Amino acid sequence: MITTAKRLTTVEEYYFSAKLREVRQLIAEGKPVINMGIGSPDLAPDASVIAAIQSAVNDDNAHQYQSYQGLPELRLGMADFYKNYFDVDLNSNTEVLPLMGSKEGIMHIALAFLNQGDQVLIPNPGYPTYSSVAKLVEAEPILYDLIATKNWEPDFDALEKLDLSRVKLMWISYPHMPTGATGSLVLFEKLVAFARKHQILLVNDNPYSFVLNDHPISILQVDGAKEVALELNSLSKTYNMAGWRVGMVCGNATFIDAILKVKSNMDSGMFYGIQKGAIAALKLDASWFDILNKVYAQRRELIFQLAEKLGCTYDQNAVGLFVWAKLPAGIHSSEKFIDDILFNQHIFITPGTIFGSNGEGYIRFSLCVTAEKIQEAIDRFDK
Known part of the structure; x- marks a missing residue:
């Protein structure tokens, strides 16, 4: 009898899957479900990005294997992005790795x-993937608490009381997902x-x-950060390119070399046309974000209205692609709460529990829904 690897017993299928x-x-049964659960941008990339990939497919080397490190112009574009927006200097040849x-x-x-x-x-x-990946490589996840009363920031006194002798790596995410807490330098x-x-x-x-x-x-703005820190970034939310799969990891050359050693054994390079599109995206100026955020701001105001319809409270100063909302007093199960809405109003909202035990009592709305659909969701509670 052929059995699966024991490591698979340590993880569950990804919640959204x-x-x-x-x-x-x-939906197949004819229910008009409005999906507010997934952070997959529904807006298109800039026209220049689309034009760049369309043009690139006709280049002579477009369909060959590409470098494991990406095109030099792509790495340079990523380094310029960090310089322009974070004032962080990165060597595009050694401190940037496209993903x-x-x-x-x-995973890398x-x-x-x-x-x-x-x-x-x-x-x-x-993010649930942090724990899943740790388990898949047979490391041990140690959860540290983030709570609203501490602005969703680590309690360093509590961390110092832990036995840290076997701790090799620490995941952070600011702006924080799912709460939208901004963090600070x-x-x-x-x-x-x-x-x-x-x-x-x-x-x-x-x-x-x-x-x-x-x-x-960026954490790389801190003096000495490169000695102990890496930063992941992505074009998915920043430039509406989630399905293109373009990201990056930045840090010192020794760390990047170690990650490249893994990556080069797991893929054969990013498609040339996608890289050309990413290069075009990284050349966009700050007006791109202004346009994008006008759309998201309108949607967020409507999501606030929907949250209030549900008796939820939220932090108006939170940032990012989601609204993290606290359930009304007396509601003890986020998953039951969202299931009732899914089956009665046909609106899918993410329960906070998928992000850990401290997510109980919260739900998360995505802003990747048109204003018209959000208004329709609001109207369903008026019927």
Whole structure:
């Protein structure tokens, strides 16, 4: 009898992979489901980006294997992006590695730095993939609490009380997903000092910096951060290119070389045309974000109205592609709450529990829904 690897017993299928089958079944039955669960941008990339990929497919080398490190122009575009928006200097040849989406970077980093039995500090609430990947490489996830009363920032006193002798890596994500907490350079300075003190690799997952956020920051802005920190970034939300799968990891050359050693054994380079499109996207000026954020701001105001219809409260100062809302007092199950809405009003909202135990009592709305659809959702509660 052929059996699966034991590591598969440590993880579950990704929540959205399973839940969306249920949503698709309701749609197949004729139910008018409005999906507010997924952070997949519904807006198109800029016209120049589309033109760039269309033109590129006719280039002589467009259909060949590409460099594992990406085109030099792409790495330079990524380095320029960091210089222009974060005032961070990166060597495009040694400190930038393009990725097929930052999600694959999470696995590459885990494979490059974690051994069996190593421990990984993971935010609760936080992106579920951090824990899943740790388990898949046979490391041990150690959850650290983030709570609203501390602005969804780590409690350093609590961290210092932990036995950190086996901790090799720490995941952070600011602007924070799912809560939208912004973080700060002061917080990053504390995190870098903590990582240096305990010789922990710090990884900031940073794909939401430019969505409804007037003050984008990078952990690499902190003096000495490159000694202990990496940063993942992505074009998915920033430039509406989620399906293109373009991301990057930035950090010192030694760390990048280790990740490249893994990556070069797992793919054969990013499609040439996609790289050309990404290069065009990275050349867009700040007016692109102004246009994008006008749309998201309108949608967010409507989501606030919907949250209020449900008796929820929220932080108007949170940033990013989602609205994180606290359920009314007396509601004890986020999953039951969203299921009742899914089956009665045919609106899919994400329960906070998929992001960890500290997500209980919260739900998350995506802004990747048209204003018209959000208004339709609001109207369903008036009938």
